Amino acid sequence: MRRKPTLKDLSERLGLARSTVSRALRDDPQIAAATRERVRALAAELGYRPNAAARALTRRRAQVVGLMLPRSSALVFANPYFSELLLGVSSRAEQAGFPLLLSTAPDPDFTGWLREGRVDGLLVLGSSITDADVPGLNRLLEAGYPVVAIHAAPRALQVVSVGSNERAGVWQALAHLQQLGHRRVALLSGPRGSRYAERRIRAFRSGLETYGLEADASLLVPTDDSREGGAAACRRLIERGVPFSALIADNDLVALGALDVLREAGRCVPGEVSVIGFDDTPLAAVASPALTSVRQPTRRLGEIAFDALLALMAGESVASVRLATQLVVRESTGPYVPSGGAP
Amino acid sequence: MRRKPTLKDLSERLGLARSTVSRALRDDPQIAAATRERVRALAAELGYRPNAAARALTRRRAQVVGLMLPRSSALVFANPYFSELLLGVSSRAEQAGFPLLLSTAPDPDFTGWLREGRVDGLLVLGSSITDADVPGLNRLLEAGYPVVAIHAAPRALQVVSVGSNERAGVWQALAHLQQLGHRRVALLSGPRGSRYAERRIRAFRSGLETYGLEADASLLVPTDDSREGGAAACRRLIERGVPFSALIADNDLVALGALDVLREAGRCVPGEVSVIGFDDTPLAAVASPALTSVRQPTRRLGEIAFDALLALMAGESVASVRLATQLVVRESTGPYVPSGGAP
DNA sequence: TTGTAGGCGTTATCAC
DNA sequence: GTGATAACGCCTACAA
Numbered sequence: 001m002r003r004k005p006t007l008k009d010l011s012e013r014l015g016l017a018r019s020t021v022s023r024a025l026r027d028d029p030q031i032a033a034a035t036r037e038r039v040r041a042l043a044a045e046l047g048y049r050p051n052a053a054a055r056a057l058t059r060r061r062a063q064v065v066g067l068m069l070p071r072s073s074a075l076v077f078a079n080p081y082f083s084e085l086l087l088g089v090s091s092r093a094e095q096a097g098f099p100l101l102l103s104t105a106p107d108p109d110f111t112g113w114l115r116e117g118r119v120d121g122l123l124v125l126g127s128s129i130t131d132a133d134v135p136g137l138n139r140l141l142e143a144g145y146p147v148v149a150i151h152a153a154p155r156a157l158q159v160v161s162v163g164s165n166e167r168a169g170v171w172q173a174l175a176h177l178q179q180l181g182h183r184r185v186a187l188l189s190g191p192r193g194s195r196y197a198e199r200r201i202r203a204f205r206s207g208l209e210t211y212g213l214e215a216d217a218s219l220l221v222p223t224d225d226s227r228e229g230g231a232a233a234c235r236r237l238i239e240r241g242v243p244f245s246a247l248i249a250d251n252d253l254v255a256l257g258a259l260d261v262l263r264e265a266g267r268c269v270p271g272e273v274s275v276i277g278f279d280d281t282p283l284a285a286v287a288s289p290a291l292t293s294v295r296q297p298t299r300r301l302g303e304i305a306f307d308a309l310l311a312l313m314a315g316e317s318v319a320s321v322r323l324a325t326q327l328v329v330r331e332s333t334g335p336y337v338p339s340g341g342a343p
Numbered sequence: 344m345r346r347k348p349t350l351k352d353l354s355e356r357l358g359l360a361r362s363t364v365s366r367a368l369r370d371d372p373q374i375a376a377a378t379r380e381r382v383r384a385l386a387a388e389l390g391y392r393p394n395a396a397a398r399a400l401t402r403r404r405a406q407v408v409g410l411m412l413p414r415s416s417a418l419v420f421a422n423p424y425f426s427e428l429l430l431g432v433s434s435r436a437e438q439a440g441f442p443l444l445l446s447t448a449p450d451p452d453f454t455g456w457l458r459e460g461r462v463d464g465l466l467v468l469g470s471s472i473t474d475a476d477v478p479g480l481n482r483l484l485e486a487g488y489p490v491v492a493i494h495a496a497p498r499a500l501q502v503v504s505v506g507s508n509e510r511a512g513v514w515q516a517l518a519h520l521q522q523l524g525h526r527r528v529a530l531l532s533g534p535r536g537s538r539y540a541e542r543r544i545r546a547f548r549s550g551l552e553t554y555g556l557e558a559d560a561s562l563l564v565p566t567d568d569s570r571e572g573g574a575a576a577c578r579r580l581i582e583r584g585v586p587f588s589a590l591i592a593d594n595d596l597v598a599l600g601a602l603d604v605l606r607e608a609g610r611c612v613p614g615e616v617s618v619i620g621f622d623d624t625p626l627a628a629v630a631s632p633a634l635t636s637v638r639q640p641t642r643r644l645g646e647i648a649f650d651a652l653l654a655l656m657a658g659e660s661v662a663s664v665r666l667a668t669q670l671v672v673r674e675s676t677g678p679y680v681p682s683g684g685a686p
Numbered sequence: 687t688t689g690t691a692g693g694c695g696t697t698a699t700c701a702c
Numbered sequence: 703g704t705g706a707t708a709a710c711g712c713c714t715a716c717a718a
Contacts, residue, residue: 002486006695017705032703047482049458053405056396057710064444067694071434083426087561091414099461100445101407104433113345117711118442118683139390143345189423256629286599288695314656349711360689365713375687397711400694460695 012231014042014107025050056117065309065310066101070108070128081251081279081298088302089123096182096232097311110183111136114145121146125160126153127196140200150305154195160312161320162305169294169325170203170248171210173276176292176327177246178211181215181336182274186247188233188254192222200250218242223254230257238265245336252277252284255291259332270334280328289331297323348389357385368393390597394466408436408652409462411446411453412604413471424594424622424641428493431645432466454479456490464489464652469496469504471537489655497538504663512586512637512668513546513591514553516619519635519670520589521554525617526678528556529590531576531597535565543593561585566597573600581608588616588679595620595627598634602675613669613677623671634675641667 011018016035022033024031024039025048042048056062067089069082070135093100101119110133113119125148129137134156141158177185187204190197201220208215221237223229230249234257237244249255259269263337265320267273269289280295301323308318348475349485354361359378367374367382368391385391399405412425429623436443444462452475456462456571472480477499482488486499487501492504533540544563551558564580566572573592577600592598598620602612610616612632620627623638647664654661 004460007697008695018695019697019706022703023704026697031705032682035703047458049455051400051695052459052461053396054710055697057394057400057695057712058697060710062396087447090445095450096448099456102433102443102445103437104430105437111394113442115390115392117347262624275621281627285627286626286631288629350713351711361711362690362713363688366688373687377708382694397694398713400696400711401713515703586697 002296005048006049006051007300009046010039010042010048014038016242027224029148047090058082060117061120062118063098063100064119065306065313066100066113066122067118068103068105068108068110068122068124069105069127070125071106081281081296084281084298085302088299088304089306090302092303092306092310093170096226096306097232098310111140114140114147116276120315121131123309124149124153125158126151126163129157146205146309146316148305148309148312150301152195152199154184160308162301162308162323163321164296164301164323164325166200166296166325167206167294169327170200171207172325173248173294174204174213175332176208176209176329177248177274178213180246180274180333182213183336184216184219184244184246186219186237186242187245188221188222188223188230188247188249188258190223190225190250197222197250204248206301216242219244223257225250225254227253227257227260230254232262234258234261238267246274246275246333248276249278251279252281252291253291254278255293255332256283256287259287259289259291269332271337274333274336276327276333284328284330292330292333293328295326295328297325347394348391349394351389352389353382354383357381374552383603394526399643403460404463405426405461406441406443407462408441408649409444409446409456410462411448411451411467411471413463413468414447424430424624424639425622427440427641428645431647433645434647435646435649435653439649441653445668454483457483457490464491464656466490466648467492467496467501469494469506470537472496472500474499489662490653491648491652491655493644494666495538495600496543503651503661505644506664507644507652507666507668509543509639510546510549511535512621512639512670514550514680515553515668515670516591516637517547517550518650519557519672519676520591520605520617520619521556522619523589525589526557526679527559527562527587527589527622529562529564529580529585529587531564531566531573531590531592531601533566533568533593540565540593547591563585566593568593568597570596570600573597574604575600577601577604583608588684589618590616590678591619592621594622595630595634595636597621598636598675599626599630602634612675614680616678617676619670619676627671628675630675635673638669638671640668648669661672 008017013022021039026034048303065234090100114122134154138156147159149159151163153159153161189201223233249258255275258275262269262273269275277291277293278294284291284293290294311318350361350364354364364382367379433443457465477497490502492502494506496502496504507539532544564576566576592601598618601618605612605616612618619638623636627634627636651661
């Protein structure tokens with residue numbers, strides 16, 4: 001592979017100093033128009049491009065931002081949710097001239113890229129941060145490295161985060177079901193023990209109380225956030241003979257799994273059971289019956305997260321953001337009809 | 344932000360030469376075990392990490408590979424197809440220790456990253472390469488830069504490509520329809536003029552002949568590869584009164600659009616019209632009726648593309664690959680039933 | 687086994 | 703306006 005041309009090559013062929021050439025290429029106002037043109041012409045001819053590493057070394061910034069989407073967390077790309085997020089982030093990053101360095105490692109090294117100077121700022125999925133990661137990340141944050149968490153991160157982490165108001169989302173779902181007359185609502189939650197799941201479970205419990213719905217521990221089933229997981233959870237509910245006339249799933253995939261099982265079991269949706277998904281991914285609209293789902297403004301979230309990071313990198317101070325969710329009502333929810341199972 | 348520790352810092356605090364420290368950290372066999380431990384201990388204590396830019400500068404490699412998924416081409420992330428691809432690529436990249444630099448710019452600069460030394464190799468979506476890009480890319484390839492195209496690239500480009508056998512895919516779809524007794528099959532193709540679409544149109548035409556199906560120019564409608572585009576195309580077909588009993592869509596989204604319109608129009612699928620999608624994305628299984636679709640081994644494609652790139656970077660010679668497609672039969676195709684429209 | 691002395695390609699700081 | 707020169711942080715001969 002032929003050597004790439006460098007500033008030195010240009011300067012020698014032009015009989016100019018390297019510094020002059022460098023300035024000419026970045027149109028420094030103090031350079032004579034004539035020489036600037038000479039330099040640019042040759043640069044174009046040789047196909048010169050400044051070396052990124054050398055530039056990063058002297059400027060002390062890589063002009064890259066990192067995005068960590070650990071595969072472990074919620075199947076990443078298999079979940080359309082992440083596509084949306086990536087779309088939001090990447091569109092802004094592109095505009096700002098910061099390519100994205102992407103990691104999907106199951107067990108991510110949150111601090112490495114930043115400390116190596118590989119990236120100037122970092123976007124992380126808050127839900128993928130474990131308690132074990134907190135001390136390292138906190139040290140980094142205290143040292144002033146720009147980091148933004150997407151979705152809520154552990155409380156102990158002093159990080160700027162950008163997310164949606166999940167509590168309100170859960171309540172919107174419950175309010176809708178209550179208005180339809182439902183009283184026994186199941187929750188197919190996320191993996192037991194994940195902060196993320198716990199948060200929604202808390203929201204669910206308090207919502208039950210607020211809306212005067214029945215609280216019953218057997219209505220709460222954990223899943224692994226996949227379609228199969230949703231199916232398994234729903235099956236468990238049915239096999240145990242737990243009466244319920246509506247269910248809220250942790251995401252649209254889980255809801256689809258539940259739909260599969262309800263169909264198998266001959267329970268009509270929404271005739272006998274109402275189903276609500278979460279995230280309002282493209283799958284929701286395609287499903288049959290089309291899913292009522294709690295929309296998170298995912299793409300917007302990605303955009304806002306990137307903008308926040310950029311501001312942090314510019315030394316501005318930035319506050320965390322919580323966007324509103326919205327219940328998108330489709331065909332999978334309907335009025336409560338007293339019948340066989342539910343009392 | 345506190346200065347990051349460097350080799351110099353370590354060496355001074357240890358009373359060693361920078362080179363010794365450097366070697367110790369990369370466990371050079373020629374370093375005394377004792378000093379190695381001393382060095383590592385301090386490095387750990389200070390949280391030392393070698394600076395990526397400096398390392399890239401001396402080693403002449405960035406340890407990064409680029410992936411260009413131009414937004415313009417087929418809606419990128421909105422299409423689950425790309426999620427799969429990204430999943431394949433990133434899983435391999437992760438293993439190999441090469442973070443991915445991602446570009447989604449609508450008008451990508453294919454050669455920039457490579458010439459800046461920002462990446463050591465490049466994965467591009469073949470379908471996004473325009474004829475205008477060819478000369479620049481060819482120069483790069485001749486200079487020995489490692490590039491792999493995913494899916495077929497322009498003929499004129501001497502690039503290694505990894506794709507699936509789309510021709511065979513189209514033929515599989517046609518064979519299936521022929522066996523079911525269909526004679527008039529429509530094609531909702533990709534954007535007029537895209538190489539990609541032209542390729543499939545050619546495959547379609549030759550397939551019609553091979554399987555003895557009716558060739559009729561009015562059965563060929565271009566779309567923009569979106570759900571709305573599919574709907575529009577199908578609507579056009581119906582409004583023009585073109586008789587058809589089956590259709591093949593350019594991708595699953597387009598097929599969904601067609602499904603929407605057929606339902607509106609009161610044409611039963613698969614009773615009156617059979618529909619076949621392309622790509623077998625997760626949407627296909629969720630649709631109702633579930634879509635028969637031509638599966639491309641998309642994730643595998645991503646893996647293979649990355650592996651090929653790695654081999655190229657290692658100086659090995661690599662051949663292009665064409666993987667087999669597979670027709671996944673679901674509910675949207677059925678036997679031809681003579682009736683109203685189709686002769 | 688360790689140290690010395692460049693060099694990687696760019697930018698920034700002085701001079702001229 | 704332009705030219706030397708010294709960083710930036712690491713690596714690799716070559717010495718010792």
